[in-house]
Amino acid sequence: MPGLNPRFLDAHISRKGGKKVDNGVTLKVHEQIIYATSDGEVADYTITLPNVSDAEGRRYTIFKDNEGTDDVTVEGETLFGKYTKVLDATEGEGDVKEEMLLVYSDGMVWHELAHTEGAAAA
Secondary structure (H helix, E strand, O other), X not given: OOXXXXXXXXXXXXXXXXXXXXXOEEOOOOOOEEEEOOOOXXXXXXXXXXXXXOOOOOEEEEEEOOOOOOOEEEEEEEOOEEEEEEEOOXXXXXXXXXXXXXXXXXXXXXXXXXXXXXXXXX
16 A cells, blocks of 8 residues: 555545545445545544444445554444444554555444555655
8 A cells, every 4th residue: 555646546536436534524324435634733533434234235445644643543333332443643663654444334233354554654
């Protein structure tokens, strides 16, 4: 994931009905591609997944850029409790990193299909 081209991401997000966010948000069922960025003003924030039963059969991809030091928490209610994943802003000695999270709803719980961590920003 290192070196993601912002123009490519913007085009891909808008073409796929995605959303770019820089603060807390509750996703609608159709908002399946999210690009979480930092505006430098907001501290850590939360992206709340849609209702697990409403999102049955859908995948949600959250990209976190390496432009800021905000942690992004992805959470969603399930029939058996709560799903939570924190996309850390830093790694090692404070280097900011990119991350991607892919989750899937089977109508009862959120399943983490993939989680990747890119290289830290230079």
